[in-house]
Amino acid sequence: MKKEELRLIFMGTPNMSAYVLEEMIKDGYHFIGLIAQPDRPSGRKGELIKVPTKIVAEKYHIPVFQPLKIRQDYEFARSLHPDLILTLAYGQIIPQGLLDIPRLGCLNLHGSLLPKYRGAAPIQYALIDNATKTGMSLMQMVYKMDAGQVFATKEVIIENSDNATSLFKKMGVAAKGLILETLPLYINGQLVGKEQDESLVTFAPSIKPEQERLNLELSAQQILGWIRGLSDRPGAYFLLNDQKIKIFRAELVDLPLCGKVGEIIKADKKGLVIQLKDGQISLLELQKEGKKRLDYRSFINGNQHLLGSLIK
């Protein structure tokens, strides 16, 4: 069977999904439908913003479906007669009834090297854990989350300079490469799935708002991981004078100074350094609530008397 004849449904929502969808279209795949999260009122004005995949789908005249609850509303997919459903960061649990519809089953591109990091935020957790390597997995979708057989993986190297934004981009590229290389094999039944080793499973559940606050009990390296994993969105923060200060970029430093945990021990044009439990980090880009995101120099210019302050 040729890929052009395959009746595909894509399920996905964010930018990474949109990128992979478009690359697959360019490669000749034929999508008969996109299923994405509903557009939601966004921003202070409450304007409805189209989800990224929808923009791509409309560009190629692909029908778009945005059920509020896929769990209850999936029968429409049956009438599309899909051969295969491919999912990448859709955002809702997919009911068994839908999984059973496509003749060739349902595949998922997951943002980790399974069985590690099952769940909603695998890419962020790789950074939070200061991993140096992660990857995309092409897997069989089963009802249990991210638990199906793995058909193929593609590794991605995590650089020290990576944050969530840059890693998502790399993962998108990896996802595209992986699916374009392996989907033809899958269609022809040449791809063999491998069960996950349940003893090695770890989870990466979605990150809750309260986790965005940096925990000063952690090591400097761990805190750096959280900063990278939450940057640029939503951004990790600490409190200074009861105001949220988001940190978008930081680095470990080792100065012959020391202070209390959480104390700002340096605030000049060479750096804005905070003492932590076992080391120090230099803050490079930060944002006070209600203000713009600034490099540390500008931040210091407008916030005098930082030296000696304690963050919480």
Add this chain to the structure above:
RNA sequence: CGCGGGGUAGAGCAGCUCGGUAGCUCGUCAGGCCCAUAACCUGAAGGUCAGUUGGUUCAAAUCCACUCCCCGCAA
């Protein structure tokens, strides 16, 4: 009408509550110091304060109204 903060020299902020022609940190330019410097010293340029908006006033960055834009939260 979801809640809140803000728009002042190139950048980041103060001033506005107690209206009377604008200050700080940094940057820039010139000069000096120094073996040297992103360090230090001296001096200079640069803003009419989001709006060719309306109002109050002898007088508004500072008070009131409206408009535009930015940001945090919540969604």
